[in-house]
Amino acid sequence: MATRNAAQKRAQAKVEYNAFLAGCPSRQLLDRISDKWVVLVLCALGDGPMRYSEIARLLAGVSQKMLTQTLRSLERDGLVTRTVTPTVPVTVTYELTELGLSLHQMTRGLRDWAQANMGEVLANVEKYDAQEVLP
Amino acid sequence: MATRNAAQKRAQAKVEYNAFLAGCPSRQLLDRISDKWVVLVLCALGDGPMRYSEIARLLAGVSQKMLTQTLRSLERDGLVTRTVTPTVPVTVTYELTELGLSLHQMTRGLRDWAQANMGEVLANVEKYDAQEVLP
Numbered sequence: 209m210a211t212r213n214a215a216q217k218r219a220q221a222k223v224e225y226n227a228f229l230a231g232c233p234s235r236q237l238l239d240r241i242s243d244k245w246v247v248l249v250l251c252a253l254g255d256g257p258m259r260y261s262e263i264a265r266l267l268a269g270v271s272q273k274m275l276t277q278t279l280r281s282l283e284r285d286g287l288v289t290r291t292v293t294p295t296v297p298v299t300v301t302y303e304l305t306e307l308g309l310s311l312h313q314m315t316r317g318l319r320d321w322a323q324a325n326m327g328e329v330l331a332n333v334e335k336y337d338a339q340e341v342l343p
Numbered sequence: 344m345a346t347r348n349a350a351q352k353r354a355q356a357k358v359e360y361n362a363f364l365a366g367c368p369s370r371q372l373l374d375r376i377s378d379k380w381v382v383l384v385l386c387a388l389g390d391g392p393m394r395y396s397e398i399a400r401l402l403a404g405v406s407q408k409m410l411t412q413t414l415r416s417l418e419r420d421g422l423v424t425r426t427v428t429p430t431v432p433v434t435v436t437y438e439l440t441e442l443g444l445s446l447h448q449m450t451r452g453l454r455d456w457a458q459a460n461m462g463e464v465l466a467n468v469e470k471y472d473a474q475e476v477l478p
Contacts, residue, residue: 225459227379237457248363267363286467314456315453318376321446322362322369329442333420336418
């Protein structure tokens with residue numbers, strides 16, 4: 209039997225990824241990308257490369273620790289690239305990769321959905337909470 | 344000036360929802376729906392109504408507390424309905440609302456993306472981790 213390398217094994221296993229299974233790596237990946245900061249960072253970078261400071265300013269309320277952690281995780285998964293330009297002080301720029309751009313389509317949809325249906329959801333929450341206090 | 348009711352006020356405010364703003368309710372909504380259990384529950388219910396026990400079985404590894412909490416949050420936002428049938432023991436069935444179905448399109452995309460691109464992400468992670476240990 210011929211020896212298969214890791215890439216071939218992965219290619220063969222491709223059809224078997226199933227996020228419903230607790231041990232499947234796609235469950236962990238889904239956990240990493242199902243995160244409001246990931247969604248907002250990808251939305252921000254959808255318009256083109258941005259400096260760290262620009263992202264931090266746009267994502268009001270994000271802590272430096274959380275943003276750094278989010279960007280590092282996105283870089284590790286190959287969704288963004290990080291470029292350091294030796295200016296004084298150094299400029300750090302983030303940009304979506306092609307893979308990141310394909311995920312951006314999904315996460316932008318999620319963000320747009322939240323903004324578009326906010327009124328209806330608020331009305332539903334009001335109704336639900338009113339029922340809860342009925343005798 | 345005419346008195347406006349809450350619905351009218353919300354309708355007028357609709358265009359102003361912006362998840363980049365920390366205080367915007369759409370930021371909180373995005374936080375609620377950017378969650379792997381929400382994504383997986385909506386994926387599961389995309390095929391039709393399901394009993395609580397069926398969802399629990401399909402979503403391997405979810406705790407009862409987490410699943411109950413997730414379903415309650417989805418019900419409060421008006422994304423699923425909960426129907427109790429007085430059998431012995433009682434049957435509790437969950438079903439997507441129309442609003443839930445519209446979100447399902449997005450979350451299914453996210454799950455499918457994770458499963459389809461798992462191989463490429465694993466390769467990226469390997470490469471990143473190998474670079475990290477370079478001198």
